[in-house]
Amino acid sequence: MAVSIPLPVLLGLIVGGLGGTLAALHAIGWSALARLEGPDAARLRFALDYPDDTPQDVWVASDGSTALLSLEGGCVGLVCVLGDRFTVRRLGARSVGSIRLDSETIVLAFDDVGFPRAVVPLAESPARVAWAARLASCVSPARAS
Amino acid sequence: MGCAPRQLRLSCTRLLNPGSDVPAPDLPPIVQLAVPFFMGSIGLELALGYIRGGARYETRDTLTSLLMGVGNLTIGILVGGAIYGFLSYVHQFAPVQLGEQSWGWAPWLFALCFVIDDFRYYWYHRIAHEVRWFWSSHINHHSSQHYNLSTALRQTWTSELMLSFLFRVPLVLMGFDPVMVAFVGGINLIYQFWIHTELIDRMPAWFEAVFNTPSHHRVHHAVNTRYLDANYAGTLIIWDKMFGSFVPERADDAPRYGLTTQLGTFNLLRVAFHELIGMIRDATRRGLSTRQRLGYLFGPPGWSHDGSRKTATQLKRDHVERFPDQAGLPGLPGPAA
Numbered sequence: 001m002a003v004s005i006p007l008p009v010l011l012g013l014i015v016g017g018l019g020g021t022l023a024a025l026h027a028i029g030w031s032a033l034a035r036l037e038g039p040d041a042a043r044l045r046f047a048l049d050y051p052d053d054t055p056q057d058v059w060v061a062s063d064g065s066t067a068l069l070s071l072e073g074g075c076v077g078l079v080c081v082l083g084d085r086f087t088v089r090r091l092g093a094r095s096v097g098s099i100r101l102d103s104e105t106i107v108l109a110f111d112d113v114g115f116p117r118a119v120v121p122l123a124e125s126p127a128r129v130a131w132a133a134r135l136a137s138c139v140s141p142a143r144a145s
Numbered sequence: 146m147g148c149a150p151r152q153l154r155l156s157c158t159r160l161l162n163p164g165s166d167v168p169a170p171d172l173p174p175i176v177q178l179a180v181p182f183f184m185g186s187i188g189l190e191l192a193l194g195y196i197r198g199g200a201r202y203e204t205r206d207t208l209t210s211l212l213m214g215v216g217n218l219t220i221g222i223l224v225g226g227a228i229y230g231f232l233s234y235v236h237q238f239a240p241v242q243l244g245e246q247s248w249g250w251a252p253w254l255f256a257l258c259f260v261i262d263d264f265r266y267y268w269y270h271r272i273a274h275e276v277r278w279f280w281s282s283h284i285n286h287h288s289s290q291h292y293n294l295s296t297a298l299r300q301t302w303t304s305e306l307m308l309s310f311l312f313r314v315p316l317v318l319m320g321f322d323p324v325m326v327a328f329v330g331g332i333n334l335i336y337q338f339w340i341h342t343e344l345i346d347r348m349p350a351w352f353e354a355v356f357n358t359p360s361h362h363r364v365h366h367a368v369n370t371r372y373l374d375a376n377y378a379g380t381l382i383i384w385d386k387m388f389g390s391f392v393p394e395r396a397d398d399a400p401r402y403g404l405t406t407q408l409g410t411f412n413l414l415r416v417a418f419h420e421l422i423g424m425i426r427d428a429t430r431r432g433l434s435t436r437q438r439l440g441y442l443f444g445p446p447g448w449s450h451d452g453s454r455k456t457a458t459q460l461k462r463d464h465v466e467r468f469p470d471q472a473g474l475p476g477l478p479g480p481a482a
Contacts, residue, residue, distance in 0.1 A: 114423075
């Protein structure tokens with residue numbers, strides 16, 4: 001008769017292994033979020049995904065989690081933290097489903113199942129007005145109306 | 146990834162092949178048996194990575210990968226019996242039932258089945274990267290920006306839904322018993338586990354020449370333009386060398402992992418279904434011709450009716466335009482005419 005692992009033992013192995021691995025990762029500090037250490041870091045990260053663009057103005061959140069980059073033609077580059085890595089998008093016309101301005105943040109919703117939402121921690125400031133206007137130009141007309 | 150329960154397999158065999166009186170050997174559920182090995186290896190890689198560097202994990206990314214693996218295993222168990230039944234049904238139309246021969250379960254036949262299945266895997270895997278229908282499922286395995294042993298377990302939940310099991314039909318029509326086909330497929334899957342690591346730089350040259358290795362598979366998981374759509378091998382890298390898809394890892398172009406458009410979430414359901422939903426949305430848009438709808442379903446990933454997205458071929462062409470001195474290097478097209 002073939003050797004097999006009883007189901008309760010298999011489940012225990014999976015649950016225990018999974019829990020132990022995650023606990024170890026957290027304990028050694030590998031849950032820490034990545035940080036953009038300034039505009040140059042944001043430019044470099046953006047260029048990895050979009051090497052043909054030349055960003056002009058760059059804004060980086062004080063916590064290093066997010067960056068906005070102004071691109072030619074009114075487009076906006078977005079760099080967002082995802083764990084210890086980043087996710088990058090080039091936002092042009094119709095790229096943004098909707099935009100919501102809260103007192104501390106700009107919340108962008110995308111028609112992208114793999115990246116549904118970005119929260120830009122940009123509080124009330126002159127810079128926020130300019131970036132909000134740029135981002136508003138990327139909102140799909142159907143949603144803006 | 147999963148196997149049908151043994152009793153169900155035997156019942157299917159007797160039901161669908163009533164003439165068969167050569168019992169199949171009692172093959173162990175090897176993927177299930179490998180679970181302790183998977184978990185132990187992840188712990189070891191994590192510890193070595195922490196102590197001496199060279200391997201990196203992230204908590205939420207690892208949780209996502211491992212839960213995708215658990216989901217894949219569960220779905221495999223749930224639908225494995227039905228797929229086994231289908232393959233057994235097809236198997237009865239094979240001109241020869243190898244399992245009924247006196248040598249039908251000989252070790253050399255397992256070896257032959259393994260090599261043919263590895264060849265089958267190469268083509269399935271290549272198509273899974275070059276046809277969006279299958280990519281919408283396989284993309285899950287590539288969705289982590291990390292490359293470690295947990296990434297090996299980040300497996301699709303929609304493989305059966307997208308009918309990937311049909312790629313096994315040629316083997317059973319050649320006469321290989323579905324039990325044997327499932328068994329060698331399991332061995333292939335276990336082989337591919339250990340190559341998902343950055344801890345091993347290169348294996349001995351003879352090994353690199355014949356087998357899929359961590360170096361070859363890092364290239365496969367990389368999003369660097371020259372590495373896109375390369376190294377589809379399961380166990381034997383010779384298929385890539387035979388069919389022109391082999392690209393060696395370069396010291397001056399370290400692999401970056403994930404997708405050309407990275408995910409922005411760890412939400413398990415979004416990870417599992419994002420491309421499938423995206424594909425359905427694209428194919429059902431208003432105002433498209435039938436040809437355009439088919440393009441979204443069966444064209445290469447990145448294909449769009451209005452040219453607003455780029456396929457791997459277009460990305461490679463753009464790269465060569467930007468760096469003409471790299472034209473014709475492995476993984477990149479020659480200079481534009």
